[in-house]
Amino acid sequence: MAERVGVVGGGLMGSGIAYTVALKSDAVVSIMEVNDELLDRCRQRMGKLIQTGVQRGAITSEQAASLGDRIRYVTDLGALGPAEIVIEAVFEDVPVKQKVFQQLDQLYPPKTILASNTSGLSITAIASVASHPERVIGTHFFNPVPVMKLVELVCGDKTAAETVTFARQFCEGLGKEAVVARDRPGFITTRVGQAYMCEALRCLEEGVGTAEDIDKGIRLAYNFPMGPLQLLDLIGLDTELKIMESLTRDLGPRFDPGPIMRQMVADNRLGRKSGRGFFEYEAKPEKPVKP
Ligand SMILES: NC(=O)c1ccc[n+]([C@@H]2O[C@H](COP(=O)([O-])OP(=O)(O)OC[C@H]3O[C@@H](n4cnc5c(N)ncnc54)[C@H](O)[C@@H]3O)[C@@H](O)[C@H]2O)c1
Numbered sequence: 001m002a003e004r005v006g007v008v009g010g011g012l013m014g015s016g017i018a019y020t021v022a023l024k025s026d027a028v029v030s031i032m033e034v035n036d037e038l039l040d041r042c043r044q045r046m047g048k049l050i051q052t053g054v055q056r057g058a059i060t061s062e063q064a065a066s067l068g069d070r071i072r073y074v075t076d077l078g079a080l081g082p083a084e085i086v087i088e089a090v091f092e093d094v095p096v097k098q099k100v101f102q103q104l105d106q107l108y109p110p111k112t113i114l115a116s117n118t119s120g121l122s123i124t125a126i127a128s129v130a131s132h133p134e135r136v137i138g139t140h141f142f143n144p145v146p147v148m149k150l151v152e153l154v155c156g157d158k159t160a161a162e163t164v165t166f167a168r169q170f171c172e173g174l175g176k177e178a179v180v181a182r183d184r185p186g187f188i189t190t191r192v193g194q195a196y197m198c199e200a201l202r203c204l205e206e207g208v209g210t211a212e213d214i215d216k217g218i219r220l221a222y223n224f225p226m227g228p229l230q231l232l233d234l235i236g237l238d239t240e241l242k243i244m245e246s247l248t249r250d251l252g253p254r255f256d257p258g259p260i261m262r263q264m265v266a267d268n269r270l271g272r273k274s275g276r277g278f279f280e281y282e283a284k285p286e287k288p289v290k291p
Pocket of ligand 1: 008
């Protein structure tokens with residue numbers, strides 16, 4: 001298990017990953033955000049995760065104190081410090097991620113594993129800027145990270161077998177289960193999941209059912225824990241829009257999100273994170289995550 005872990009990007013996923021790593025191991029975890037304001041938001045998110053864990057009896061106050069001591073916050077990649085693995089969770093955009101990997105590749109010795117939490121972008125493309133692409137891999141965690149069991153490991157064209165072994169052991173050490181996917185657009189889970197969510201969007205657009213009935217129908221018909229539109233709200237419509245547009249470019253118009261999603265993102269109706277998406281979240285507070 002790694003003793004020092006870096007996380008780049010302290011948003012929804014970066015915070016969840018950092019929290020889970022600190023909770024499930026003794027590692028020192030450093031998180032990097034682009035400025036003090038966003039770092040502060042990340043610190044607050046992390047505080048909420050820890051507090052919720054204590055309130056629910058999932059972690060003791062000693063564990064909470066240990067987590068607080070072992071999570072560090074920085075605004076400079078160079079200040080992340082030594083690490084056996086650095087996990088990137090920045091915006092879903094190849095050039096943005098490439099810039100991060102170019103810098104990480106220069107900062108870290110070849111034995112440090114560099115992982116991307118991308119939901120569907122090419123690991124080969126992201127790794128192409130690195131002088132050691134063999135240590136680059138996709139570690140696709142799911143939201144909410146403390147709860148979701150799966151990590152999809154994605155092998156780029158040059159990812160080494162040792163990198164896959166390290167990533168698998170690291171994820172299993174966090175109590176996760178791993179599947180391995182080839183580096184094809186959307187991998188396994190995003191490709192199949194987006195097809196399902198796109199079809200729900202088309203049903204809404206064509207007036208086949210209301211948002212409530214589409215979600216209720218799918219939940220009860222297939223025994224899913226939540227409907228496709230609720231899932232879009234949970235993931236975030238801005239993140240989803242980027243994923244669907246990228247899959248449309250790579251795999252064709254069956255992944256086109258359609259006008260409803262675009263308008264909602266333009267109106268800042270992003271789902272839970274903005275309090276309103278297909279459903280309202282302002283009235284009742286967001287249900288806390290059980291670690
Ligand atoms: N939201 C989900 O459910 C989900 C699930 C699986 C994977 N992912 C993937 O995880 C990644 C992050 O998604 P998210 O939902 O956490 O997004 P988010 O918008 O909540 O967080 C992204 C964070 O990255 C920061 N950032 C941007 N550029 C940066 C840089 N150069 N250096 C450091 N920080 C930077 C931003 O300030 C922001 O806080 C994306 O690749 C996304 O596709 C998301």
